[in-house]
Amino acid sequence: MPARSPAPAESAPDRGRLGGETVDVLIPEERVRARVDELGRQITRDYAGRPVVLVGVLKGALVFLADLMRALDLPLTLDFVGLSSYVGTGSTGEVTVTSDLTRPIEGLDVLLVEDIVDTGLTMRWLLDHLAQRRPASLAICALLVKPSRARAEVPVRYRGFEIGDDFVVGYGLDVDGRLRNLPYVGVVRR
Ligand code: IMP
Ligand code: MG
Helix, strand or coil: CCCCCCCCCCCCCCCHHHHCCCEEECHHHHHHHHHHHHHHHHHHHHHHHCEEEEHHHHHCHHHHHHHHCCCCCEEEEEEEEEEEEECCCEEEEEEEEEEECCCCCCCEEEEEEEEEEECHHHHHHHHHHHHHCCCCCCEEEEEECCHHHHCCCCCCEEEEECCCCCCEEECCEEEEEEECCCCEEECCCH
């Protein structure tokens, strides 16, 4: 099948994805891609050929993880953890595992891949929870960090971008489950 010709310039390529919302671009697709590649090179250097278990935090980390893993020149395996935090006005720090790892991590180098560290309460809880399984090392790679919202001490060794306290969507991040498939990070205009 021949490739389809590009859409005419006047058509808005995002209209279908947006479903009626208006989203301002905060971090364009090209900047995200360049930064993910940089993180990939940095992590590849740091682990220097050691096997790594990448653990994606569902569901938000899916898109970031898919790109990051292809930027890693390392022998890696993949696993996922699903978490739910009790939400009301915000994160409370009370977290339950809705979907656990499929394999033991004892003695292995584990890199947690997360979309965003906001208050940090979720990642703080997950670090403490996984540390009990005695991995050889446990580090965090987050696409986004909101330093102004930090309520827990979380060592994010690899961070893509530091942002303000806007609620962001796209590139895996959602609002009420939607807008994960935007190829950039944006802010919903209210
Ligand atoms: P925490 O406040 O660091 O515990 O963040 C918990 C979770 O809230 C993150 O893993 C995200 O799934 C979600 N979250 C926090 N800030 C945002 C945002 O700006 N957009 C979308 N999801 C967010
Ligand atoms: Mg999340």
